[in-house]
Amino acid sequence: MNPAGLHTDLIETLSLTLVITSVAAVEMRRLKFSIIAYLCQALLIVALLLSFASVNHALYWWAATAFVTKAILTPWFLFRAIRGVDDHELKPVIGFGPSVVIVALLMITFFRLAHGKVALLAPTGLAQLEVFRTNLAVASTVFVLGIYAVLTRRDAIKTVIGLCLLENGVHLSLVSLAPGLSETALFGVATEVVVTVFLLLYVIGGVRQVFGTTDTFRLRELRW
Amino acid sequence: MSAEALTETSVLPAAVFLLPVVVGAIVISATRSSRALQQWLSVVSMALVTGLGAWMVYRSLENVVLTAWHSELRVDALSALMVVIIGAVGLLASVYSVRYVDAHLTRGPAAARTSTFYGLLLWFLGTMLWGCVTNNVIMLYVAIEATTLTSGLLVAFYWDRRALEAGYKYLMLLTIGITFALFGCVLLYAGAAGTNKLGGESALLISNIRRVVQFIPSRTAAITIAFLVIGFGTKAGIAPFHPWLPDAHAEAPTPISVLLSGVMIKMSVYALARTVSIFYPAWPQVTVFLVALGTFTMLLGIILALEQNDLKRLLAYSSVSQMGYILAGIGLGTYLGCYGGLYHLLNHALYKSLLFMCVGAVMYATGTRRISELGGLKCQMPVTSACYFMGALALAGFPPFNGFWSKLTIYLALARAGLWWAAVIAIVTSVLTMVVMVRTGYKVFWGNRLLSNTAAPDLKEVPALMFVPMTVLAGLCALLGIYPQLPYPLLDRAAGVLATLGR
Numbered sequence: 001m002n003p004a005g006l007h008t009d010l011i012e013t014l015s016l017t018l019v020i021t022s023v024a025a026v027e028m029r030r031l032k033f034s035i036i037a038y039l040c041q042a043l044l045i046v047a048l049l050l051s052f053a054s055v056n057h058a059l060y061w062w063a064a065t066a067f068v069t070k071a072i073l074t075p076w077f078l079f080r081a082i083r084g085v086d087d088h089e090l091k092p093v094i095g096f097g098p099s100v101v102i103v104a105l106l107m108i109t110f111f112r113l114a115h116g117k118v119a120l121l122a123p124t125g126l127a128q129l130e131v132f133r134t135n136l137a138v139a140s141t142v143f144v145l146g147i148y149a150v151l152t153r154r155d156a157i158k159t160v161i162g163l164c165l166l167e168n169g170v171h172l173s174l175v176s177l178a179p180g181l182s183e184t185a186l187f188g189v190a191t192e193v194v195v196t197v198f199l200l201l202y203v204i205g206g207v208r209q210v211f212g213t214t215d216t217f218r219l220r221e222l223r224w
Numbered sequence: 225m226s227a228e229a230l231t232e233t234s235v236l237p238a239a240v241f242l243l244p245v246v247v248g249a250i251v252i253s254a255t256r257s258s259r260a261l262q263q264w265l266s267v268v269s270m271a272l273v274t275g276l277g278a279w280m281v282y283r284s285l286e287n288v289v290l291t292a293w294h295s296e297l298r299v300d301a302l303s304a305l306m307v308v309i310i311g312a313v314g315l316l317a318s319v320y321s322v323r324y325v326d327a328h329l330t331r332g333p334a335a336a337r338t339s340t341f342y343g344l345l346l347w348f349l350g351t352m353l354w355g356c357v358t359n360n361v362i363m364l365y366v367a368i369e370a371t372t373l374t375s376g377l378l379v380a381f382y383w384d385r386r387a388l389e390a391g392y393k394y395l396m397l398l399t400i401g402i403t404f405a406l407f408g409c410v411l412l413y414a415g416a417a418g419t420n421k422l423g424g425e426s427a428l429l430i431s432n433i434r435r436v437v438q439f440i441p442s443r444t445a446a447i448t449i450a451f452l453v454i455g456f457g458t459k460a461g462i463a464p465f466h467p468w469l470p471d472a473h474a475e476a477p478t479p480i481s482v483l484l485s486g487v488m489i490k491m492s493v494y495a496l497a498r499t500v501s502i503f504y505p506a507w508p509q510v511t512v513f514l515v516a517l518g519t520f521t522m523l524l525g526i527i528l529a530l531e532q533n534d535l536k537r538l539l540a541y542s543s544v545s546q547m548g549y550i551l552a553g554i555g556l557g558t559y560l561g562c563y564g565g566l567y568h569l570l571n572h573a574l575y576k577s578l579l580f581m582c583v584g585a586v587m588y589a590t591g592t593r594r595i596s597e598l599g600g601l602k603c604q605m606p607v608t609s610a611c612y613f614m615g616a617l618a619l620a621g622f623p624p625f626n627g628f629w630s631k632l633t634i635y636l637a638l639a640r641a642g643l644w645w646a647a648v649i650a651i652v653t654s655v656l657t658m659v660v661m662v663r664t665g666y667k668v669f670w671g672n673r674l675l676s677n678t679a680a681p682d683l684k685e686v687p688a689l690m691f692v693p694m695t696v697l698a699g700l701c702a703l704l705g706i707y708p709q710l711p712y713p714l715l716d717r718a719a720g721v722l723a724t725l726g727r
Contacts, residue, residue: 143407147400150396150400156392159396163396163399163400163403166400166403167403170403170406170407170410173407173410174410177410177411177413177414178362178410178413178414178417180417180424180425180427181362181413181428182425182428184363185360185362185363185366185428188362188363188366189362189365189366189406192366192369192370192373195373196369196372196373196395196399199373199376199377199395200392200395200396200399202377203376203377203380203388203391203392203395204392206380206383206388206391207388207389207392210383210384210385210388211385211388216392219389219392219393220389
C-alpha cells in the first residue's frame, strides 16, 4: 500500500487485466464470448472503483451504480439481443491476424502516450500521481480500442460492444479527473449509457427483423 | 451583463423542463387514452412552456438571472432566448402534428403508438429545455444525450427500412460524438478544479468555470476545446460530423423533423457556444478555427443540397449549411458576431420549421416528397406555396425577410474582424442557397403539373390545423424582416453573454 492508502499493486494488476478484457471483447469472434469479456471488464471496473474508494468514499456509490448498469443490465441486454440467433460475428473489415496486430499497436502506443504525456489530460495534481496516472492511461487505451471496434466492425451488435468500451474508457477517467463528482451527475452519466444500449439494441432488433441481418454494410437505403 | 445582473431564486427554471417531462410520462403511460387527449395535453403543455419562456425573457430584460437548486439551474438572457424558441417551435409543431398524426400514424405498425409518439415528443422537448437551463457542465452533457435518447425512437418511428437505418445511425453516431463531449466536459471540470480557485462542486458550474478558465493549462484547454467541438459539433450537424443529419431529419415524421432541424441542432450549438466561448479571451486563436469550420460547413452543406431530389433531404442539407453561418457568427466571439449568430439561430428556427412544415404539407397532400414527381401545386395549395416561398427567400437571405438581416450582420462581423475570405464564402453560399431553394420551389409549385398529381384530382390545400402554424411562422419571418429591431433587446443581452471578446 502506498502513502495515499491505495493498494497500488492491486490497482495496476486490475488495470492491466482491464486492457486485456478490452482486446478480448474486440477480437473474440463469438459474440457470446465478446459479451463475457465485456462483463469481466465491468467487474474489473467495479473492483477498481472499490480500490480507489478506500481514499474517496464517494466512489462506493459509483461502484454500486457501475455494478448494476455495466455488470448486470448491459450484459443482460446484449445476451437477450443474441438469443436464438447465430452468435458468430459477421466478418469484420479487418481480418483476425492484422486486427490483433493493430490492436496491440494501438494498445501499446496509447498507453505509453497517455502515461508519458499525462499532463495533457490531467490538469489536477492528483491525476498526475502514479496510480491515477496509470488509471488515465488505461482509460485512454480502452477509449481508443472502443473507437477501433466501432470503426472496423460491421456487425451491429459488435459496434454496440465497441460503444460500451468507449463509454467505459471515459467513465474510468472520472476516477482520476473528477473524483468529487456528485452522485446525481454520476447516476445521470451511468443511466444514460444503459438506456442508450437498450435503445440501440431495440432498433437493431428491428433492423434484423426488417433487413434479415445485423450487417451494418447492408444499411444502404439512404445515400446522399 | 452577468456582472451587474441581479440573481433571483425561482422555481421557473425547474418548472419549464419538468412540466413537459411529467406530462410526457403521463401520456406515455396512458396507452389507452384517446389520441385527442394526448394531442391536447401536448399542445397545452407546450403553450404553458412558451408562456414561462416569455416570462423568463421579460425577467432577463429586467437584468434578472433566475436560479434554482443552488445555481444548478440558471436562466440568463441566452437561456431565456433558447427556452422561448424551443417552447414556441414545440407548440407550433404540436399543433401541426394533430392532423399529420391523424393521417400518417393511425395506420400500419405505428397505429397503436400515438401515446408513445406524444410522450416521447414531450420528453424530447423537456430534455432540450433542461439542457438550456442547466448550469452544471456534466448535466449539460446528460441533457444533450437525453435529447438523443428521447428522439432516437421518434426518428425510427415508421419502423421501415429507411427509418430503421436512420434511427440506427442517429443513435450510434450521436452517442459516439457526444461521448467526446463528455470527455471534454470532464476535462473542463477537472481543469477548473485544478486551478484550486474553485472548491468541490462549484467547479461544475459553468458560470463559475468562466471566471477561472484562463488558469487552465493551455495544452489541457486545447484538448478540452477539441473534444467539445467534436462532441457538441456532431450533435449540431457541423461538417464533417454531419452524416447522421440528412438521414434522421428526412426519415423522421415531419413534426419531429421540424423539431430536429428547427430547435435540436440549435440547442447543441448553444451547448457548444456556452462551453467553448469561455475560452475565447485566453485563446483567441480558437475563434479563427471555429470560423473556418463554420465556413466549411456552410459551403459543403449547400453543395450537397444541390444534388438532392428528396425535399426533406434537401432541407436537411441546407440546415447543415445554415448551422455553418451560426457557428461562424458565434465562433467569432465579438459582440457583432455573436449577435449575428444568435439572430440567425432565431431566424433559422423560424424559417426551417416553416419549410419542413411546407414539405410535410406537400407530402400530406400528394403522398410524395420527390421533387421529380412534383409540379404545379400552386393552384391546389396556394397557402403552402406562399409560405414555402416566404421561407425559401428568408433562408436565402433575401430582403425584406428576417434571414437577410442576420446574414448581413454575420457578413459585417466577419469583415470587421478582417476575415474577408469567410465573408466572401458566406455570400457565395447565400447565392447558392437562393438558387437551390428557388429552383426547387419553382419546380414543385410553379412547374408543369406532373402525372402524379394530375392523377389525384382531389388534391387540395392542407387542413387549417396544419396551415395555421405555417402562416404564423411565415408571418414572423416577414415581421422580423420588416422590423429587425424587435428582438434587439433580448439578442443584445444574449450576445453579451457569449461575446467574451468584447464589443
